[in-house]
Amino acid sequence: MQKKSMTIKRLCSSLLFLALLVLVWQAVYSLGTGPLGWWKPYALPSPLGVVRSLGKMAGNGTLLQASACSLRRVLIGFAISLVIGTALGLLVSSSGYFNRNLKPLLNGIQSLPSVCWVPFAILWFGLGEASILFVIVIGSTFSVSLAIENAIRTVPPIYVKAAQTMGAGKLSLYGRVIWPAALPGVLAGLKQSWSFAWRALMSGEVMSAYVGLGYTLMSGRDMADINQVTAVMLVIILVGVLVDKLVFSNLEKHALKKRGLSS
Amino acid sequence: MALEIKNISRTFEGSKKETLRDISLTIEKGEFVCIVGPSGCGKSTLLNLIAGLDTPTGGEICLDGRKISGPGADRVVMFQEHALFPWLNVLENVKFGMKMMKLSEKEQNSRAEHYLKLVKLWEFKNYRIHEISGGMRQRTALARALCLDGPVLLMDEPFSALDKQTTNKLRADLERIWEETGKTIVFVTHSVEEAVFLANRIVVLSDNPGCIKDVFQVDLPRPRHNDAVEFLEVRHKILTCVEREVEKFAKEEYDH
């Protein structure tokens, strides 16, 4: 009971904060484009304009179509990243040689913003689906492999020892001990990989898509509709956060709870 | 013939001193041997070598004439920390080793039931590891080790993290199980009292480098009582031996 009223209180104060933020935004817009004349009206989005734009795009189906298309792309790309990244991660964590030599490389490539790969993508795959997928895959694969490597490295050695003294072979060791022991760490790491994939998708879509959230964003720019640009940005944030919360946070919470690691 | 430890030494990389030097010991089948010594003298190192989790820098260890070259289910280890898997429940944990041995599901279930009942945890078979107490965890680990029915059981201070009452109970359980199954048990402890309670033979290790200081045969009748005169005499004799090794260590013992 106490706890519930606490959360409601917190929620109210968060909403109040947001409302205040919107109010400030509206004030800056009104003053800045009006009496102060700092901006041309078309150069600054207004809360009302963004809401109108959102309503319009929701009404004519653009938003749903764009979101669905983007999500589909990122899911395919992320799935490919999971496969390649897991393989790389296992390679790097099972062999000292690759751990010493390949891991620093992975770390290096990982730090490269995915937009840097766009020229390659266009050169190799042209403008289209394949090049977007390429950017997503290359933008998140290394993060996946590092997440896997990190999670495996931090598995308590005692689990492995215990399993070995019970006669576990290499395969069982990985499948039945190291993997389940690493799972919470893997999920925590994948959250970050997901955000990399989502950002990479936008880099790809902004360059070479004809449909999708990134494309809708750019078409807003082309029509000089700053409200549409802002509206799409909000949707991009929302979708990214929703997937993070609904998918990864839930999975992680479930895994932790099963192991008695959180209440 | 059972477990032969022949001139074992172990020096860890990066350290100049030997952790273990020239340890030789033959442990007969069905014996209950306790290894005592001040902390840091190399007891766990020795046990890990027997387990095959570590390789000696000199000498060799043989079980029934075969040289030990890696870990195996014929020498299950029970660690100080329970080392149970938190993603499995009590029953699944106990069945883990038997799965590795590829026993039939029926055999797994019947053995798991038998040993979980033996350690009085059958009612808790569906509990998760974080839902049971420290003593219950060690009992689960014991059941898990016993299920494999190997000839040798290696135990590294398995009860040292538990309260006195639980420890006493588990010692008595272990003694009973040892008498019933006739396993060879190598039991590491820093408590001389525990060693006198359990062992046929007590090996005292000295510190720096770890080598065998003395070996005591303990022929007290079982079950042993830690307030009997004979018990206290044996305990005193061994404590004096260990005491010379490290004074602080002995003091801790008397404080109990």
Ligand SMILES: Nc1ncnc2c1ncn2[C@@H]1O[C@H](COP(=O)(O)OP(=O)(O)O)[C@@H](O)[C@H]1O
């Ligand atoms: N993996 C290792 N690497 C380096 N030194 C170690 C390692 N394991 C143990 N040692 C050293 O060996 C000595 C004995 O350790 P240990 O066998 O754990 O002692 P005990 O179990 O008797 O308390 C300690 O001084 C410890 O620092």
Ligand SMILES: [Mg+2]
């Ligand atoms: Mg130790």
